[in-house]
Amino acid sequence: MVPLSFASEELLLTTGNALYWPAERALLVADLHLEKASFYARHGQMLPPYDSRETLERVADAVKATGARRVITLGDNFHDREGSSRLEPYAAGMLEALTRSLDWVWITGNHDGEAMHRSFGGTVAEELEIGGIVLRHEARRGETRPELSGHYHPKLRVRVRQRHVSRPCAVRASGTTSDRMILPAFGTLTGGMDAGDPAILGALQPSAAIDALVPVKGRLSTFPLWREGATHGI
Numbered sequence: 341m342v343p344l345s346f347a348s349e350e351l352l353l354t355t356g357n358a359l360y361w362p363a364e365r366a367l368l369v370a371d372l373h374l375e376k377a378s379f380y381a382r383h384g385q386m387l388p389p390y391d392s393r394e395t396l397e398r399v400a401d402a403v404k405a406t407g408a409r410r411v412i413t414l415g416d417n418f419h420d421r422e423g424s425s426r427l428e429p430y431a432a433g434m435l436e437a438l439t440r441s442l443d444w445v446w447i448t449g450n451h452d453g454e455a456m457h458r459s460f461g462g463t464v465a466e467e468l469e470i471g472g473i474v475l476r477h478e479a480r481r482g483e484t485r486p487e488l489s490g491h492y493h494p495k496l497r498v499r500v501r502q503r504h505v506s507r508p509c510a511v512r513a514s515g516t517t518s519d520r521m522i523l524p525a526f527g528t529l530t531g532g533m534d535a536g537d538p539a540i541l542g543a544l545q546p547s548a549a550i551d552a553l554v555p556v557k558g559r560l561s562t563f564p565l566w567r568e569g570a571t572h573g574i
Contacts (some may be wrong), residue, residue, distance in 0.1 A: 341353065341354045341360065341555070342419055342555040342559060344560055346512075347383075347472065347519045349471065351556050354402060354405070354406075356398055356407075356526075357508050358399075358402045358526060359523055360402075360408060360550060364414055364471070365407065365472060366409075366470075367402055367411050367484060368411075368475070368523065369402070369412075369413055369523075370416075370490025370524070370569070371416045371449070371490045371491065371525035372393045372413065372417050372526035373391075373395075373416055373418070374396075374427065375418055375426045385567075387388040391528045392428070392504070393430065393434065394528040394530045395496055396517035398410075398526070399411065399438060399448070400434070401566070402403060408442070408531075409442060409443060410443040410445070411444050412445045413444075414476070414477055414488065414490035414523060415449020415450070415490055416491065417446055417449070424460070428445065434459055434461070436461060439462040440461060444462030445463045447467060447468060447479070449476055450478070453511065469485075473485070473486040474488070475487075475489075476488075478491040478492075478538035479491070479492075479522055479543040481542060481543055483487055484518060485517045485518060487518075487519075488523065489521075489562065490525065491509070491522070492511075492533050492537075492540050492543070493511070494508070494509050494511045494524055494533060494535040496554055497519060507550040507554060508525065509553055511540055511553070513544035513545075513547035513549070514547065514548065516568070518545050520544055520547070522540065522543070535565055536565045541566050547566070547568070548568045551563060
């Protein structure tokens with residue numbers, strides 16, 4: 341985990357694509373996309389049917405590593421509106437154990453319906469504000485409050501030693517109004533959008549600077565994506 345200051349709060353970005361908020365003892369995870377494999381199987385693309393187990397195991401590991409007492413998901417918790425009904429018994433038991441032992445908050449996303457979370461416990465909300473920071477699924481262009489969100493599954497693509505490397509990253513906007521950050525997707529089978537895609541840069545406007553953030557060997561590496569005044573076509 342690597343520390344970062346955000347909206348006067350000290351946060352920790354984990355190498356496992358989660359964000360830990362020590363003052364709130366809260367673990368934030370975006371875009372779990374549980375039961376993505378079973379969704380694709382229904383449409384003829386067979387994938388190993390264990391993505392939900394692996395994702396929930398990673399949540400449990402992150403809770404243990406951070407000592408979190410609270411988990412807040414940032415939307416797209418299941419891959420589709422019928423995903424909760426396809427969750428096999430073992431994974432369902434894992435999820436129920438997590439929601440019983442923690443203060444669990446489901447923030448809903450564009451893939452989610454509110455009712456689908458009820459049977460697993462926890463609290464359901466469209467968005468949440470804690471300590472002046474707004475937690476929601478999709479970044480809202482023009483937002484002037486500090487904001488943490490998901491939705492876009494940002495990935496940084498760079499060339500290192502003659503090889504192209506792609507890895508999940510957070511994308512942070514700062515400078516014009518307040519801090520805003522899009523978290524990487526946490527789910528096992530989630531894909532990714534280029535961190536510099538116009539959709540991501542546009543969602544974080546207005547801003548003076550937008551950067552990709554990647555934890556590397558215990559340090560936070562920053563990669564500039566956008567600067568005010570430059571021509572970017574967004």
